[in-house]
Amino acid sequence: MSFFLYLFFGLVGLLLLLFAWSVRNPRRPVTSPFGADVLEEDEPGHLAYLPQIQQALAKTDYEFLAGRVPIRVQRRVRHERRSVALAYLSALRGDFQSLLRMARVIAVLSPEVAAVQEFERLRLSIKFAWQYEMLRMKLLAGFAAAPQLMSLSDLVSGLSARMESAMQELGERAALAKELSSSLGRRGMGAA
């Protein structure tokens, strides 16, 4: 009997935890009646710093430093560059989340969504979160070299053109809806 007792207590505990997680610190809803403006804030930000990141992560620098400066300095350089790599990885995650958010807004504002696409995205986000944490820990432990991270940025930047056109469409629709709403409001006030 105690098995059932523990099982149901566990289930209820799990539900309450999940509920607390889902209502904690609610993000600003993307779906305020005319809320497409949220999209404009979420453009990928790290791309502007890509040249500096590339320079900071260049492998040739290590080769140049080897034998020219004391080990202590080389270590310091490695440490600083690892911090850069971590920051870059974090920026990539930001970009990933930005893409995700864009996809969610599109889904929320679409009259029809495909379950396959939605569940695929959920699966991908869980997978990314897991891999990201693993890589981050590897970098923190000093096992991973940073240069490979650079190739990831190309994937993110490739979408920017399509994102811009989508954002433009969303913006136009939001403006149209706002205008319609305010004209209806004015008409309502006139009738009153």
Next chain:
Amino acid sequence: MAEIVSFERVLWGLTVFLKAGLLVLLLYRRNYRAFPYFFAYALISILHSAVLFESYRLWGFNSPTSRSIAWGSQGLVILVRALAVAEICRRVLARYRGIWALTGRVLLVTAGFVLLYSWAIARGSWQFAILNSDRAVELAIAAVIVMLFTFAHYYEVGVEPAVRTLAVGFLLYSCFFVLNDTILESRLHRYTALWNLLGTLSFLASLVIWNWALREKQPEATLAPEMLSDAVYRQMTPEINSRLRALNDQLNHFWHAEGKRS
């Protein structure tokens, strides 16, 4: 035990008072328009109390007739409660046609699965049939509410404060009921008086929460956002997913390359 029973009577009176207050609030603030099923639930709940009171007065608290009436009418109350929860789900997500069509199905499947699971793992004896059904429905209600808020969080859909508070009331009551039923099942006779008392207390807490939620007039329906054209989703979403997949693959390659090196 006698103290518990007399204390419970006081709580029962308080419960009826709060139910009446809730009904008045729903009528006075015209919130029955915004939440018709919740209104039906409040109404049936107060009628249920009246029926129970009469049956206890006529046949006594422990008589088989009173027990049959109490458990039988409980079925109707649970059904309307489930409808009120479905109304909350609809209120939160139905404005967004696309995700509502998807999440509505997921919520239904979740409810069905939890019902079956809860029933399947419970005791087989008919003695516990009503108790198990009751617990299964309450667990399904709790699961649906949690799933609803998880979806709302995932899609960043804003939930009106009053709706959220109503849902919290339902969730707390359902969770408490599940635990209570489980404990009752394991220590059936010794526990009855305390079970009734705790059940009344949890319902009292939910009533306070619901009264608080509906203290002001709620809009009948919030304005739906302007929808995008179908083409935007069809074109953009697969592309975003493929980019996300590629990002994952890159992380994966990076991980394996590093693994080989080290």
